[in-house]
Amino acid sequence: MAHHKSALKRVRQDKKKRLLNRYYKKTTRSAIAKLREMEDHKEASAFLPKVVSMIDKLAKKNTWHKNKANNLKSKLTKQVSALEAK
Secondary structure (H helix, E strand, O other): OOOOHHHHHHHHHHHHHHHHHHHHHHHHHHHHHHHHHOOOHHHHHHHHHHHHHHHHHHHHOOOOOHHHHHHHHHHHHHHHHHHHHO
16 A cells, blocks of 8 residues: 555545446447447438547547557448448
8 A cells, every 4th residue: 555645545536437448448349239229220320430539539639549549430431421321
């Protein structure tokens, strides 16, 4: 266990940050799953920008690596575009 005052504060901050990161990541993963299940092109294309925004925020905060974020956005955009052909 930490002994210095600053180290104890860092432990408290890390705990809060971890909980927030878990919440944002879980929310984003749920939104991605919801988008992948959609069959209607209009509905999916309206929901895509919200999901992309969530992914960008996670990448900006280094919660997710920027390449992972870009790969996800690319795959999701491709999938939504494929719905239009159906």
